[in-house]
Amino acid sequence: MSTPIDLGRPVSGDVIDLILEDHRRFEALMRQLRDSSSDRDAVRKALSALHVAHAEAEEKHVYPKLRRKDAITEHEAEHGEEEHAEGHEAMLKVLELKGTDTQAFDDAVEELATALNHHLTEEELTILNPARDEVGEQVRAELGVAFATERNKQLDADCGSIDNVRRIVREAEQEGLLDDEDDEE
Template identity: 65%
Template structure:
């Protein structure tokens, strides 16, 4: 499996941006017929779930407390994570990696992920840069990374885990179950 970067400290904004660039690289691999698409899919599933779940647990609430983001921005970020997780589940459920269904699922995930990355970088990470002090961002980075690593160690990107996360999002009204 592609090695998932596992830093242990840093500014949470920069660390999240690093993951975003990693997601983009994995999406390119998923589009590349000569790449190991199964490996790229498994790697993306693991890091995407760990990243998003740790953000929702550690980062968004802290940014709300610091008034860097409001409730709407937090909820919108969580809704976009849920949409991405649904698209990820659709990709994980594809049997092969050389089918039109797989290619379509990659594009659906890429669309959801690229939209979320753009919005998050503008409406959540920019305010975090300007409204939250450097030490707080560094401390938050360490806590976020620790939670992200725990989730990675727990095989959070497995199809079973992703199904549970999507089902929870459906129960919470973050996504409809009609799209699956």
């Protein structure tokens, strides 16, 4: 990924700590994206890369392992994937805007912030807390290596490119992950 913004390149650690580190990165990048004096174009590209890499690593390694360990239910894993899809969709709207100094951009950033903040909070409460209680340190460490490896692989593959985010959103629509915005409310 060619971004001047440091997204971190962990190679190991407790998966819960690694996920939380990314959550704090999301929050910092969102603050920068709201700041009209920042390089908003670079920030949105970095945020997109982190969002996709993080989601792909969770969906490929973390959620399935936590389900097998009965730390989370199938519904919780599916709901996390739906929220990732909603975040990708909101991220795509931010990426597709030409300028970063318009009301449309600010509105798209607000929509992204809403989706992202909701997901971070819910994931920390309903997925990470049970993982702390139900999954041993060794498994969390093994999962940390798998998560970090996949995350870095995704970043190296330019996973946050607008074309890739479009593809991911299209696939999510086909899988029914983006059917009804109001079905959970």
